[in-house]
Amino acid sequence: MATTVVGQETHAAGAAYGEKTGLWSWLTTVDHKRIGILYGTTAFCFFLLGGLEALLIRFQLVKANNTLVSPDFYNQLFTMHGTTMIFLAIMPLSAMFFNFMIPLMIGARDVAFPRLNAFSYWVFLLGGLFLNVSFLFGAAPNQGWFGYANLTSRQYSPGPNVDFWLMGLQILGVASLAAAVNFFVTIMNLRAPGMKLMRMPMFCWMSFITQVLLLLAFPVITVALIMLMFDRFFGTHFFVPSGGGDPILWQHLFWIFGHPEVYILIMPAFGIISEILPVFSRKPLFGYAAMVFSGVFIAFIGFGVWSHHMFSTGMGPIADTFFALATMLIAIPTGVKIFNWIGTIWGGSIQYKTPMYFALAFIAMFIMGGLSGVMHAVAPHDLQQTDTYFVVAHFHYVMFGGSIFALTAGAYYWWPKMFGRMLDERLGKIHFWLMFIGFNVTFFPMHFLGLLGQPRRTYTYQAGLGFDWLNQLETVGAVILFFAFLTFLINVIKTWRRPATAPADPWNGATLEWSLPSPPQEWNFAEVPVVHSRDPLWERKRERGGPLPEPLRVSGQGIHLPAPSFWPAVAAVGVMGLFLGIMLSPKVGPWAIFVGVSVLFFGVFNWIFEPSYTSIPGVGGRPRAGHH
Numbered sequence: 001m002a003t004t005v006v007g008q009e010t011h012a013a014g015a016a017y018g019e020k021t022g023l024w025s026w027l028t029t030v031d032h033k034r035i036g037i038l039y040g041t042t043a044f045c046f047f048l049l050g051g052l053e054a055l056l057i058r059f060q061l062v063k064a065n066n067t068l069v070s071p072d073f074y075n076q077l078f079t080m081h082g083t084t085m086i087f088l089a090i091m092p093l094s095a096m097f098f099n100f101m102i103p104l105m106i107g108a109r110d111v112a113f114p115r116l117n118a119f120s121y122w123v124f125l126l127g128g129l130f131l132n133v134s135f136l137f138g139a140a141p142n143q144g145w146f147g148y149a150n151l152t153s154r155q156y157s158p159g160p161n162v163d164f165w166l167m168g169l170q171i172l173g174v175a176s177l178a179a180a181v182n183f184f185v186t187i188m189n190l191r192a193p194g195m196k197l198m199r200m201p202m203f204c205w206m207s208f209i210t211q212v213l214l215l216l217a218f219p220v221i222t223v224a225l226i227m228l229m230f231d232r233f234f235g236t237h238f239f240v241p242s243g244g245g246d247p248i249l250w251q252h253l254f255w256i257f258g259h260p261e262v263y264i265l266i267m268p269a270f271g272i273i274s275e276i277l278p279v280f281s282r283k284p285l286f287g288y289a290a291m292v293f294s295g296v297f298i299a300f301i302g303f304g305v306w307s308h309h310m311f312s313t314g315m316g317p318i319a320d321t322f323f324a325l326a327t328m329l330i331a332i333p334t335g336v337k338i339f340n341w342i343g344t345i346w347g348g349s350i351q352y353k354t355p356m357y358f359a360l361a362f363i364a365m366f367i368m369g370g371l372s373g374v375m376h377a378v379a380p381h382d383l384q385q386t387d388t389y390f391v392v393a394h395f396h397y398v399m400f401g402g403s404i405f406a407l408t409a410g411a412y413y414w415w416p417k418m419f420g421r422m423l424d425e426r427l428g429k430i431h432f433w434l435m436f437i438g439f440n441v442t443f444f445p446m447h448f449l450g451l452l453g454q455p456r457r458t459y460t461y462q463a464g465l466g467f468d469w470l471n472q473l474e475t476v477g478a479v480i481l482f483f484a485f486l487t488f489l490i491n492v493i494k495t496w497r498r499p500a501t502a503p504a505d506p507w508n509g510a511t512l513e514w515s516l517p518s519p520p521q522e523w524n525f526a527e528v529p530v531v532h533s534r535d536p537l538w539e540r541k542r543e544r545g546g547p548l549p550e551p552l553r554v555s556g557q558g559i560h561l562p563a564p565s566f567w568p569a570v571a572a573v574g575v576m577g578l579f580l581g582i583m584l585s586p587k588v589g590p591w592a593i594f595v596g597v598s599v600l601f602f603g604v605f606n607w608i609f610e611p612s613y614t615s616i617p618g619v620g621g622r623p624r625a626g627h628h
Helices: 024-025 032-060 073-107 114-137 162-188 202-234 247-281 287-304 317-329 331-345 355-379 379-385 391-421 425-443 445-452 466-495 536-544 567-588 591-609
Strands: none
Touching: 024 391, 024 466, 032 073, 032 114, 032 391, 073 114, 073 202, 073 331, 073 391, 073 445, 114 162, 114 567, 162 202, 162 567, 202 247, 202 287, 202 567, 247 331, 247 355, 247 391, 287 331, 317 331, 317 355, 317 379, 317 466, 317 567, 317 591, 355 379, 355 391, 391 425, 391 445, 391 466, 425 445, 425 466, 567 591
């Protein structure tokens, strides 16, 4: 585990420890902030790739009987779009904030297991590349991101398409579980003195709940994927009816994971919004305890509603009634959160900065997504909507209108802290309005298309069904969204060319990260802070009677930090080699598995026995304590 304070500290203003630079420093970094930036950069690239796939889908559907892409490539596009956005974009974008912000917000110098943190990033990167390299072989996954049996059986999918999906998700699952263990332990064990659980920033609370969901939900999909792997590679029949298997079993296993996965994606968004609204309303968060317990309740109930995805499978009236009522029950704690956010804004001295724009839009869009979700909870209503574009509209209002708007708000809010540069406000607001308009023009008409009966995941449609003009309108919206994110990229490039001069506390923040220089030093806190309230920085400002002075960069003498290491990356290559070996073993033999396992053990062995510490230059003595 990371050591937080070792030895005597000497604080010399302006004697900052030299910043590591160069490609090798990024390949071997175990600094949680750098890993956060790696997560964010990689996830944003995958997000752009997923957006490009969505654009191609929209251009294919812009007119009836269109043949822009082939039916098989269309299947690959919508499968990879869903898989990419969920597993390679939204989840790791949240992981960017987990990595960068959680240690700063709880007053820690590092995460609990820095090298495990680096390992989870490299596994994520290789898993994402593994999935997308399938395009080069014309064999990208083509069965939908849910992988329903028996579309995944050898009989209906004899090529490697499903194998890429199956192995890719297994690799990504390793990364997710490693990260979840790390942040669970970090939040439980490394909080600053005085930071009780009920004083934690709301983002840390929602992140903590997310880690619990990950630890409970991912083993289920892992087991399901192993069963599917046995069906495809070893001839078992868990999901194959001809051999006595049950395709519905896959649906149960998938949605026991899949529904909590929705909350894994949205909980960090709840946390981000709960940090932004108080700061830009100049008021403490309204109903803190209610917000915490409603989050816990949502997570708990989220595990009991998986079958509302399966009303059309004919479970019977008793099961349908139970899952319908359980689904409606979630509206209560969700409503508590929405009312508390509104209560936070109410009567506040609101500052309409870009993060606040996105945060307010999040509330409106998430309410719309939630209302259509309640419609799905009514089983007879759901039967009419199943597999139509109404479901696509609901899902995107929750995932895009919820998670993406909140993550974008978080990007604008924490950018100065992460990079020491302020994003341009004018470009930020142009980005907001393009994204807000483009999002609604793209996804709102899907409600009507669904009610008209346009099926989802269908390559094309006939003329004269009334679908044409609404699909054309959606395509216009998708193009507007493209320009929205282009504006963001321009903003990033423009900002990057400026010097790093952002103040430590540009928004008058309430939490500990704003007490540090922007960007923070490698060791975060020269002195571990002591916390006395939920808004420790606002408390200090009240005691002082005004803003705090700009924090000085200080020497980190006496502070031991985890040493850089490339062995986590080697071990990650071994994980990918293991699953690639399993995939190739039917054709090239079991030695392919042996190669992957060997690399994995070689990496882990050296990782364990490598000296695992470093100290600030100029300090003698033997450093101690391991950092794994």
